[in-house]
Amino acid sequence: MELEYQGIMVWVEQRDGIAKPVSWQLIGQARRLAEKIGAEVFALVQGHQVEHLAQEAIYYGADRAYLVDHPVLKDYRTQPYSVSTLEVIRQVKPEIVLIGATYQGRDLAGAIATHLPTGLTADTTMLDVEPNPSRLLLASRPAFSEKLMATILCKKYKPQMATARPGIFEALPRDESRTGQILRVPFDMKEEEIATKVLQFYQDEERVNLEDAQVIVAGGRGIGGPEGFAVLKELADLLGGVVGASRPCVEQGWIKNTHQVGQTGKTVRPKLYIAVGISGAVQHTIGMTGSDVIVAINKDPNAPIFNVAHYGIVGDWQQVVPELIRVIKAGKPAVAGAGGAAK
Structure with missing residues (x-):
């Protein structure tokens, strides 16, 4: 199993073709972890007409970007996103999967971890890896009313999964000289197969987006x-x-x-x-x-x-x-x- 699962995959969260900063932050951290164990970094990009984000993922540190581009993925919905994510993970077999601890990221991570099945450490604030040969993900998060830090390991199952808080890690500088592979992944889910429909978005005027604020x-x-x-x-x-x-x-x-x-x-x-x-x-x-x-x-x-x-x-x-x-x-x-x- 240790040889079967390799590489670190980061889910690139986007809305209307604009990536959330936590995506590039996690690719940066994945790059740092990958260098410690001699692994590759993969990005998973989903949406509709989002090929430019696959290229951006390369610029921010990914070696490969898996692109699932389909009209049913235009807006985030648990069913199509989890189905397509599971297909990619089962095909690529990354040893570690990192997802931003956002509203959508938490929803997706829980859905796919249940189906894989594997462990999931939620809302982490520190990520590290043990060196070869264990290559275990050390996912740490506050516990017991923030009084101590708990480091959680998933020793028996792959991939090892964690969600991480936005703003914790630093993105690498965007480098247009970086090259990598962009691999299109077929996806054939039909709109009528999806139970939920997006009718309209309402902007909460009182809601504040601290993570993206400059x-x-x-x-x-x-x-x-x-x-x-x-x-x-x-x-x-x-x-x-x-x-x-x-x-x-x-x-x-x-x-x-x-x-x-x-x-x-x-x-x-x-x-x-x-x-x-x-x-x-x-x-x-x-x-x-x-x-x-x-x-x-x-x-x-x-x-x-x-x-x-x-x-x-x-x-x-x-x-x-x-x-x-x-x-x-x-x-x-x-x-x-x-x-x-x-x-």
């Missing part, structure tokens, strides 16, 4: 109450971003849990993360330290958040944030006297 303005207990988030939203809107929050704010009902960043919330990797009134507890910082630039605003000069921030402003956020908003609206450089000192 700018996040996050508030902590230091903003004092729910009214503070209205000010942070104004700043986020000006920057083309979204609002995040620390766990205490969610627990106190100041904002919905969909905004929570941290170990028990979302792990994010925006280009800019502005932490306002956030002390910097490990539970929160573990979810945002992958940000390209972190700016901290806190009146406590000894707040731990300054240890992970690239730029810090010591001052009252009620003076600093309105000044930032004013400067951005005016299109002018910031001036001294905004209520704090830069660190």
Whole structure:
């Protein structure tokens, strides 16, 4: 069995022909794991008119991309996606399968693991492999109310499967010089064979997509109450971003849990993360330290958040944030006297 199953396969999640960032993040991590055991990296791309994503998977680190392109796969539905995924896995026989821990990824992973059958470690935050000859996937995730990390192994069955949180791993740089195989996989399911139909998509205006956001303005207990988030939203809107929050704010009902960043919330990797009134507890910082630039605003000069921030402003956020908003609206450089000192 050890020789029968080889390689690491990553499911490329997409919507309307646009890949979710977690797909490239997992291909990057798969590449790192593959180099430790001398394996190849495969990408599984499903959808309709998505051949360009198969090529993108090569650019982001895959050696081979398996393309299942069919009209019934235009929108995600459990039945056609799980059937086609199972067909590819049974044909290719990867030793490891990685899927993003998104709403669709969790749905697909559970469906296919049941039918293979094999084990599935859900919502992992660390992935590693034992060296040859065991080649066991070391899938780790928080356990016992986040008090410890549990590493789970699937010793008896293949493929070894795991879903991983978006934002945890770093994608490799896109490299158009990379070459690889794109293999089309036939799929002949008919629309009338599928029990569910997609009639229409409704956009939830209150829903926030933290994982894909390029700018996040996050508030902590230091903003004092729910009214503070209205000010942070104004700043986020000006920057083309979204609002995040620390766990205490969610627990106190100041904002919905969909905004929570941290170990028990979302792990994010925006280009800019502005932490306002956030002390910097490990539970929160573990979810945002992958940000390209972190700016901290806190009146406590000894707040731990300054240890992970690239730029810090010591001052009252009620003076600093309105000044930032004013400067951005005016299109002018910031001036001294905004209520704090830069660190």
